[in-house]
Amino acid sequence: xxxxxxxxxxxxxxxxxxxxxxxxxxxxxxxxxxxxxxxxxxxxxxxxxxxxxxxxxxxxxxxxxxxxxxxxxxxxxxxxxxxxxxxxxxxxxxxxxxxxxxxxxxxxxxxxxxxxxxxxxxxxxxxxxxxxxxxxxxxxxxxxxxxxxxxxxxxxxxxxxxxxxxxxxxxxxxxxxxxxxxxxxxxxxxxxxxxxxxxxxxxxxxxxxxxxxxxxxxxxxxxxxxxxxx
Numbered sequence: 001x002x003x004x005x006x007x008x009x010x011x012x013x014x015x016x017x018x019x020x021x022x023x024x025x026x027x028x029x030x031x032x033x034x035x036x037x038x039x040x041x042x043x044x045x046x047x048x049x050x051x052x053x054x055x056x057x058x059x060x061x062x063x064x065x066x067x068x069x070x071x072x073x074x075x076x077x078x079x080x081x082x083x084x085x086x087x088x089x090x091x092x093x094x095x096x097x098x099x100x101x102x103x104x105x106x107x108x109x110x111x112x113x114x115x116x117x118x119x120x121x122x123x124x125x126x127x128x129x130x131x132x133x134x135x136x137x138x139x140x141x142x143x144x145x146x147x148x149x150x151x152x153x154x155x156x157x158x159x160x161x162x163x164x165x166x167x168x169x170x171x172x173x174x175x176x177x178x179x180x181x182x183x184x185x186x187x188x189x190x191x192x193x194x195x196x197x198x199x200x201x202x203x204x205x206x207x208x209x210x211x212x213x214x215x216x217x218x219x220x221x222x223x224x225x226x227x228x229x230x
Contacts, residue, residue, distance in 0.1 A: 004198065005029040005224055006057055008176070008208035014041040018048070023217045026053035028225060030082060032206055034059045043079050055082035057174075057206075061114050063087035066097035073098045073111065081109050083174075085154060088113035088141035095148035110172060113145035113153045118177040135159055139166060146171055157197035164201030175202040180210040180223065195227045 007029045011017040017037060031054045033046055038060060046056050058081040062069045069086055076084040086098055095113065102108045115138040116125070122133045130137060138159045143166070145153050152172025155163055160173050175197050194205050207224060214220035 003027070003029055003225075004202075004204050004228070005194075005221065006032050006174075006204055006206045007211050007221070008032045008034070008059075008206050009037055010034060010208050010212065011037055012040065013037070014045050014048075017041075017045070020212055020217055021049060021052060021054065024054075024211075024221060025218065026055070028218075028221050029211075030055045030057060030204075032057040032059050035061075046079055046081065050080055057081070057083040057085075058109075059085060061085055061087050062098075063090045064094070066094045069094050070097040070101035074101045077102055077105055077107070077109050080107065083110040083112060085112040085114050085174075086150075088115055088145045088150075088153065092144060092148055095145060095150060099149040110151045112172065112174055113141065113148075113150045115141040115145075115153050115155050115159075118156045135162065138163065142167060142171075152203070157192040157200045157202050160197065160201040172204070173202045174204045174206065176206040176208075178205045178207045178210070180207075180220070180227070193227070194224050198228060 005028065007024060009017045009031055031049055033056055049056050058076050062072045063086065069090065073084055086095060098111060102111060116134045120134060125134060125137060138155055139162065142153045142163050146167055152174060154174045154176065156177055157175045160175060163173055178194055178197055180193060197205050211217050211220045
C-alpha cells in the first residue's frame with residue numbers, strides 16, 4: 001500500500017522508538033529517523049526498522065561542503081533508506097554533487113531539499129538578515145533545488161499550493177508540522193491537519209506527536225487514514 005504518512009520517531013533512544021514501532025504497521029506508514037535518535041542509535045536502528053518492513057526517511061539535513069554531503073548521501077543510499085535530505089541553503093554545487101553521487105544506483109533514495117524549517121517565522125528570518133518572507137525564501141530555495149535535480153523539498157503545507165503551482169506535479173513535497181485536529185502545535189509555527197495538507201498539494205505528511213504520544217498509536221494512525229479517505 002502506498003501511504004503518504006511518515007511517522008516521526010522523535011525519541012532519545014532506540015528502545016522507546018522500537019516499542020512504538022511494534023504497535024504500528026508498515027502497510028500504513030513510513031518512519032522518519034532524525035538527528036538525536038540516529039546519533040544515539042546509528043545505522044543499526046535504521047537496519048532494524050527496515051527489517052521490520054518499514055521504509056525509512058533519514059532526516060539528517062546534510063549541510064556541508066559538496067564532497068562531504070555527496071559522500072554522506074551515498075552512505076545513506078548504501079544503508080538502504082527510502083528518502084534522505086539536504087539543506088537547500090547549502091547551494092548549487094553542494095546539491096548537484098549529491099545528485100551526481102546517486103546517479104545510476106539501483107535503489108536510489110529520494111533526495112529532498114530542506115527549504116525553511118517549519119519552526120521559523122518571518123521574524124526569525126529577519127533576525128538572520130534575510131529580507132524575504134518565509135514563503136518567498138521557500139520558493140527561491142525550491143526553485144534552486146529543482147534546477148539542481150533534487151526530487152522535491154520539505155516545506156510547510158502553507159507553502160505547498162504555491163510550490164505545486166510553480167514546480168508542477170512531478171516535484172515531491174514533504175510536509176512536517178502535521179497535527180490532527182485538536183492537537184497542540186508544539187514547537188511548530190506553521191501547522192495544518194493531514195487532509196488540509198494533501199488538499200494543498202503535499203505528497204508526504206510527517207506526523208509526530210499526534211501518533212507517537214497517543215494512548216493507542218495504531219488507532220491514531222487509522223484515524224489519520226480515515227481523515228484522508230475520499
